[in-house]
Amino acid sequence: MTTILHLGLGSFHRAHQALYIHELRQRGDTEWSITGGNLRPDMLATMEALQAQGGAYTLETVTPQGERSYTRIESIGKVIPYQDDLAPLITAGAEAATRIISFTVTEAGYYLDAKNQLDWATFADLRADLEAVKAGRAGHTIYGGLVSILRARMRSGAGAVTLMNCDNLRHNGERSRAGLLQFIDALGDTALKAWVEQNTSSPNAMVDRITPRPTPDVAERVKAATGWDDQAAIMGESFIQWVIEDNFIAGRPAWEQVGVEMVQSVDAFEEAKIRLLNATHSCIAWAGTLVGYQYIHEGTHDSVIRRFAYDYVTDDTIPVLDTPEKPSPLDLRAYRDVVLDRFGNPAICDTNQRVAMDGYSKIPGFIAPTIRERLARGESISSVAMLPALFLAYLQRWHRGEIAYTYQDQAMDPAAAHAMCESADPVAAFAADTVLWGALASHPQLVGALRVAHERVGLFVKNHLG
Structure with missing residues (x-):
């Protein structure tokens, strides 16, 4: 089994990337599975529900004409509960079977200014994360979290890994990579920087599906339609799109078979x-x-x-x-x-x-x-x-x-x-x-x-x- 470690098990990831992997598995391609967790103590009740349900949940989709459909998603093979030291996430990221580390982050969560430089002056949590990582603790921003995982991967000799954004940041692969390398420079870890430059790739990607925060009536409709009392149910529109630059350093799922557009430039x-x-x-x-x-x-x-x-x-x-x-x-x-x-x-x-x-x-x-x-x-x-x-x-x-x-x-x-x-x-x-x-x-x-x-x-x- 080959693993995608996803950071940020929010509604969008579960209505989008996880669905594409589920559809591949439904077609008989069961090589890839998702392991997921969060860098911060977010959505604790949802994470507990996902754990209790073995990573499975229901996705409700609805067309502009009001037609609803229900899919039980079973592509998340392992849900990692939050720990402040991120030890289980770090362990998963350092395994040789993990070939892609993906993440969903808000635009502001990349801390980049207009010149694509990390904005240390504005963001106290970014500065605090740098100090935490310097002191040997796990980082909880996207950069500190990735550094904690990639350091462990480098030490374990697990090999190359693709870092893949699933969010709305423009030029997300190259810009998040620039931010990560700047964070590593601030740490002064020249060995890690050289390893990241040689052993990771960061494809740009464009994602699209409107996915509101789920309200209690979603679970009620899921139960009425499927009989399943699903405490992690989500809903989204029927429209979905994913365009990815085909720049994967350690293999990837055959996403083009389930409607993903693999392109030279996004x-x-x-x-x-x-x-x-x-x-x-x-x-x-x-x-x-x-x-x-x-x-x-x-x-x-x-x-x-x-x-x-x-x-x-x-x-x-x-x-x-x-x-x-x-x-x-x-x-x-x-x-x-x-x-x-x-x-x-x-x-x-x-x-x-x-x-x-x-x-x-x-x-x-x-x-x-x-x-x-x-x-x-x-x-x-x-x-x-x-x-x-x-x-x-x-x-x-x-x-x-x-x-x-x-x-x-x-x-x-x-x-x-x-x-x-x-x-x-x-x-x-x-x-x-x-x-x-x-x-x-x-x-x-x-x-x-x-x-x-x-x-x-x-x-x-x-x-x-x-």
Whole structure:
């Protein structure tokens, strides 16, 4: 048996990567199995349920038309309970049978600034993790955790291993690898760095499936449909996509047999997904929150919010992703329409709270590239400027304590965000924030477009709320 060790047994992994391995096993290819655990003490009740169920769980999927189906997933062969010293995870990662170490991390969880450098100054937990690893303790960030595992693997002589991202970070393989090597440099472990450079690969990948946090009614529907009292049931949309750069140093599953696109470069797929799907998702979540909606589908069916999203994609984003010099391999207009159809699925009940989080990572990662490219071409940014303007209005609500849920943002400095909202000119302060904008900060055309967009957002909210 060959093993994928996955770090982060959340809903997305179990609705996506684990499903693909399950489908291979259903076809008779039982070579690969997943061992999974977490670097932090997250989802303890779900982890206990998965353990009790032998790693098995039910995935409910639902189409935009409301058709539901149920699959019992049995690809997770071993669930590793959380231990602060990570000893069982480290042991699994150091076994010769483990050929891929995969992980699902939020954008902010990579601690990278606009220049792909580890942001030691901003993130105290990253600094603390470095000190823990220096002192011989296990690391709990993605970098500290991988270092703890890879050191053990190097010592055991278990051989090469692929490090595989399953998340939304743009250029995720190369950027996470850069962060890992910087972390190792900070440790001063030259032997480990040389080993990692020679014995690991880091393919870029693009993943896609909307997977809301499961609510109790998911388990209730699973029990009604299957008879199984599943305490780890999850649900997701019927749409699924995975595009992977075929750069595996120690073998891989035959994923192409179950619909995965194995390619030379994921760039075009990734840019389409990040800008047409992820940015649009955030747009709808921020706008929906401002007018009192709880769910993404409510905002998607609001004609004004849908128009914000549609115009952002059509006016400003498609023109920079599909050019005569570099045509896109995708039909971007069809992709836009599929995305909005997916977001309008009322059965998903994806919350604005889940999608709105981590704006301080999403502005620079999802939205600023379109602004930068439009400005470089001397073109308007009026449609794309609506997205950061919505986020600014959202932040101002958060500043006043008027968001109906807890806003989570690993990359945000709350004191700096409050100060921005309290400034005499919040738009100028927002546009000057280098965490959000990098070299674009205080660009005159950015400031001007944000001022116009901020007024539009104010009118939108006033018209909706009276």
